[in-house]
Amino acid sequence: MNTSSFSQSPLFLLWSERRVWGHLGWRDLKSRYVRTVVGPWWSSANLLSIVIGSSLAVGLLSNTTTFSQAPRIAIGLTIWTLVSASLTEAVEIFEAEKSLLLNSRFSEGSLVARVIWRNLLIYAHNLSVVLFVCIVSGSSVSLRLLILLPISLLVIIGILFPAYLFARSLFLLRDLKVILPSLIQFVFFLTPILWTPPDSGPMKLLAELNPAAWVLEFARQFIFEQHMNSALLIQLMIFNSLSLLCFNLSSKSMSSVRRML
């Protein structure tokens, strides 16, 4: 690879534009919560209400202590919110930033990175919900909860290519955009967020094939079972490497969405 093609590589562009998408992602939040009193904490309050509602429902359905599952659910929903919000917002970004794409050299991949970054900032706020739920439900709170910080890095690297692919595909095939919320909801129920994977059967297989489930299982095992599941970690590393590789190859080979704007 010569210097010129390296400097045009999507990953290099993403790195070289980090200050800009970092700033724009932060600015998006500032704009979204302008003139609100608690700002992004509204998102955390929203998440907390879903965690409480889901925990109640799961507790009642499974005949367990009402809030015994709450910490697991809180971790699941916090990570899932990062994944699902990144995917759904990435789909809108090319349309929303048409003017930016037509008047600057800012790369398309960096726009997707901006969306993921702003959701990572929300995720950082949402971690307070996990802490709160762990304390209130009487679950042991330990430094192991800090694993949720490096896990967020695993999630955002892993989500980069899927979010980029979604953004491009749904920009070009607008019919799919309509069914995206249903699709995400479908995957939500297939991911062990509100349920625990059984030891055998089709649901276990689904959890084994779902990268979002790997992240959840890895985090939960580390926090609640004091067990570092190396096999899951290796799976995630491989998935993330593939995500980066695909992002680098696809965003170079696919034609620009700019011509369609």
Place this chain on the structure above:
Amino acid sequence: MSSLVLTNVSFFRIMESTRAKQKQFVVNNVSLKIQGGERIGLIGPNGAGKTTLLRLLAGVFNPDSGTIVRIGDISTLLDGGFGLDPQLSGRSNAESRAIMAGLNRSERVRQIAWIQEFSELEKYFDEPIKSYSSGMLLRLVFAIGTAQIHDILLVDEGFGTADAHFQHKAMQRLRDMYSCAPITVLASHNLEILKENCTRGVVMSKSKIVFDGDIQEACDFYLNLIKMN
């Protein structure tokens, strides 16, 4: 020495109105060599490909075929309002654009101070831009767009210049920019502005360059072209 060299450059769009999504060339096999010191007037009817050519020159679009060699920093005045957030203040938006332009902290402070002074927005500079009148917004957009001068300046006719009070100041700023930048490419339908500011004229029609020469002759050629059509 700054220069822009295009060799056999083509760029197409996908036509969405047709079922087969056909390719339509917007710039078709264009070659152009611009040396430092030249001020180019880009002329042509609507849909001729002028704005797309400017975007290709700026590196916003990558050509589908052919090569573009750019020597020198490029600033563009295509749509000055890009990337502005209506919820945020003029100052915040000016800062965002300065960050997008890659300026460091001290350069940003200098540039924002210049934008505030030039736009004459005074206390409104710290108000959300959604509360601006259209004239105030144009002032901000103009000041942000023209805050920096680079080696190569690309200007589209759509770049507004606000109300009558501000217009004189804005035109003077543009003239200064045209004379400071080693290369200027100015796309416009206003032939008087082109004759006043440009040395060479390039006429585009139906995605191709149909005339390249002296600005006066280019304007005459364009007028004849319109009459014939």
